[in-house]
Amino acid sequence: MLLHIPGILDAQQLAQLRQALDAADWTDGRETVGAQGARVKRNLQLPDASPLRQQLAKVVLAALAKHPLYHAAVLPARTLPPRFNRYEGGGHYGFHVDGSVMALPDGAQVRSDVSCTLFLNGPDEYDGGELIVSDTYGEHEVKLPAGDAIVYPSSSLHRVAPVTRGARLASFFWVQSLVRDDGRRRLLFELDTSIQRLTTSGADADAVLRLTGVYHNLLRAWAET
Ligand SMILES: O=C(O)CCC(=O)C(=O)O
Numbered sequence: 001m002l003l004h005i006p007g008i009l010d011a012q013q014l015a016q017l018r019q020a021l022d023a024a025d026w027t028d029g030r031e032t033v034g035a036q037g038a039r040v041k042r043n044l045q046l047p048d049a050s051p052l053r054q055q056l057a058k059v060v061l062a063a064l065a066k067h068p069l070y071h072a073a074v075l076p077a078r079t080l081p082p083r084f085n086r087y088e089g090g091g092h093y094g095f096h097v098d099g100s101v102m103a104l105p106d107g108a109q110v111r112s113d114v115s116c117t118l119f120l121n122g123p124d125e126y127d128g129g130e131l132i133v134s135d136t137y138g139e140h141e142v143k144l145p146a147g148d149a150i151v152y153p154s155s156s157l158h159r160v161a162p163v164t165r166g167a168r169l170a171s172f173f174w175v176q177s178l179v180r181d182d183g184r185r186r187l188l189f190e191l192d193t194s195i196q197r198l199t200t201s202g203a204d205a206d207a208v209l210r211l212t213g214v215y216h217n218l219l220r221a222w223a224e225t
């Protein structure tokens with residue numbers, strides 16, 4: 001499921017991140033990928049070990065923790081610390097698939113089920129830079145307002161188009177979901193959002209209660225912790 005999640009960061013948080021990133025020391029993004037990725041990756045990143053990256057990652061994680069739509073869609077179990085990237089002067093990232101299993105700083109392993117890009121500056125500030133996700137329905141071009149995120153299955157081939165004017169700033173990260181299968185996660189998301197809508201529209205309370213039970217029992221059946 002490819003889903004646009006608006007309003008992860010507010011204007012104040014964006015200004016804080018932006019100020020820090022404008023003064024940051026960037027490094028070659030090829031440092032964090034294997035040989036396959038390095039052949040097609042031309043961008044900049046905050047170094048993994050930099051204190052700034054760790055500080056800004058906390059801001060992003062705290063904002064995600066407060067976002068109900070993000071939780072409903074992703075059902076996060078473990079999240080890799082967010083990274084930060086910058087594309088400018090033709091910078092791009094050709095078609096690739098993200099690594100399937102990655103290590104947390106404490107050595108624990110995380111399976112990447114969901115990939116996320118959180119846009120940190122607006123589409124008026126650069127040309128190009130679309131995230132293009134390829135799935136069985138075709139190619140989807142994504143370019144979102146600052147503070148908004150896109151989540152998509154980590155199994156998808158995807159690329160970032162060259163940035164031909166200005167600079168594109170983003171945070172990106174991977175999540176192991178409680179529900180590994182994208183189709184099942186989508187069904188749960190549809191059920192959850194429908195239950196929320198029925199609740200706010202004053203639908204029959206007993207029917208809503210039973211549907212809520214179905215949601216939790218499906219999640220119980222499918223969740224892996
Ligand atoms: O910059 C983006 O939107 C995505 C980056 C990406 O695909 C990656 O680093 O694996």
Ligand SMILES: [Fe+2]
Pocket residue numbers: 096097098115158
């Ligand atoms: Fe990627």
